[in-house]
Amino acid sequence: MQVTLKIFRFNPEKDRKFHYETYTLEAEPTERVLDLLERVKGYHDGTFTFRRSCAHGVCGSDAMRINGRNRLACKTLVQDVGERITIEPLLGLRVIKDLVVDMEPFFENYRKVLPYFINESPLPEDGRERLQSPEERARFDDTTKCILCAACTTSCPSFWASDDYLGPAALVAAHRFIFDSRDEAAAQRLQIVAETSGLARCHTVFNCTMACPREIQITKAIGELKMATITGKLD
Amino acid sequence: MASERNVSLLRGLRYKGEGPMLTFILHRIGGLGIVLFVTVHILASFLGGKGGQFINAIYEHWLFQIFVYFCALFHAINGLRITILDLWPALLEYQREAIWLEWAVFLPVYGIAVFIILRTALGG
Numbered sequence: 306m307q308v309t310l311k312i313f314r315f316n317p318e319k320d321r322k323f324h325y326e327t328y329t330l331e332a333e334p335t336e337r338v339l340d341l342l343e344r345v346k347g348y349h350d351g352t353f354t355f356r357r358s359c360a361h362g363v364c365g366s367d368a369m370r371i372n373g374r375n376r377l378a379c380k381t382l383v384q385d386v387g388e389r390i391t392i393e394p395l396l397g398l399r400v401i402k403d404l405v406v407d408m409e410p411f412f413e414n415y416r417k418v419l420p421y422f423i424n425e426s427p428l429p430e431d432g433r434e435r436l437q438s439p440e441e442r443a444r445f446d447d448t449t450k451c452i453l454c455a456a457c458t459t460s461c462p463s464f465w466a467s468d469d470y471l472g473p474a475a476l477v478a479a480h481r482f483i484f485d486s487r488d489e490a491a492a493q494r495l496q497i498v499a500e501t502s503g504l505a506r507c508h509t510v511f512n513c514t515m516a517c518p519r520e521i522q523i524t525k526a527i528g529e530l531k532m533a534t535i536t537g538k539l540d
Numbered sequence: 541m542a543s544e545r546n547v548s549l550l551r552g553l554r555y556k557g558e559g560p561m562l563t564f565i566l567h568r569i570g571g572l573g574i575v576l577f578v579t580v581h582i583l584a585s586f587l588g589g590k591g592g593q594f595i596n597a598i599y600e601h602w603l604f605q606i607f608v609y610f611c612a613l614f615h616a617i618n619g620l621r622i623t624i625l626d627l628w629p630a631l632l633e634y635q636r637e638a639i640w641l642e643w644a645v646f647l648p649v650y651g652i653a654v655f656i657i658l659r660t661a662l663g664g
């Protein structure tokens with residue numbers, strides 16, 4: 306089949322404003338959008354710039370807007386988006402070049418929620434693992450799946466309005482550690498997410514849940530955080 | 541040098557968030573509509589006289605009533621849905637069904653009201 310790719314282009318060394326360029330390619334319906342982007346770069350315009358790494362939906366580097374919605378290019382098949390495909394960078398972040406955006410505001414928000422294990426208690430007597438029951442592990446299983454692709458945060462109208470907002474990905478990271486029975490900094494993190502730039506700015510729009518390539522129930526996780534900040538309970 | 545933040549109202553509105561995002565946008569429009577109604581109401585009372593009567597005529601017009609009723613009813617029902625989902629996060633897994641239910645409640649109630657407004661305004 307013949308596919309028409311309309312791609313957002315911006316070269317900071319030449320352009321004052323972005324523009325779109327159109328490429329017509331032969332493609333199989335089962336090919337991924339990432340394959341088409343590789344072909345554009347390899348055979349049409351070597352200056353075309355985008356991020357990719359593992360190409361298998363694990364590293365999260367090729368999140369972009371495909372036909373108006375955030376997706377991973379490596380997990381999106383041509384047959385799922387049709388013959389006319391519009392490719393644009395993620396919303397709400399500065400464009401460095403073409404589809405490459407400045408992820409620093411995203412990671413700055415991520416770091417604010419202390420996204421690492423905190424436990425100052427002495428190790429168990431055998432000096433090995435801090436044990437956890439399967440039920441305790443299951444409590445935060447969904448939010449361990451995040452790959453930090455930013456598809457959720459950059460689909461959120463609250464983040465578009467202000468990049469001070471922690472955003473869904475940071476809140477997912479907070480959820481992952483707050484509900485971990487082995488972690489001891491839940492109260493500290495709940496205080497961080499309860500600030501005005503945190504949970505209060507989530508308006509339950511659901512764009513994040515729909516954009517997540519790992520199918521994490523993000524709005525549900527944020528809902529659980531909201532209840533935890535109100536009740537102080539983690540069950 | 542990189543560009544400014546890649547976002548604008550128009551680009552945000554073009555994001556394909558489907559049903560949930562449509563309710564989010566309509567909720568905001570509803571809120572603004574209610575503020576507009578209250579503002580013109582207060583303004584009409586404050587001004588009085590011919591100016592007040594002119595503004596009264598605007599918000600008493602059936603077209604404005606249909607608009608304001610949409611704003612108030614949608615804002616209320618959608619707000620109720622969000623409040624319920626926020627209070628019981630386990631229900632968030634059924635958010636799509638909750639939106640269908642919201643439309644199932646909103647459309648007949650709004651339809652009846654529009655019918656009555658139109659019959660009163662145009663029926664003589």
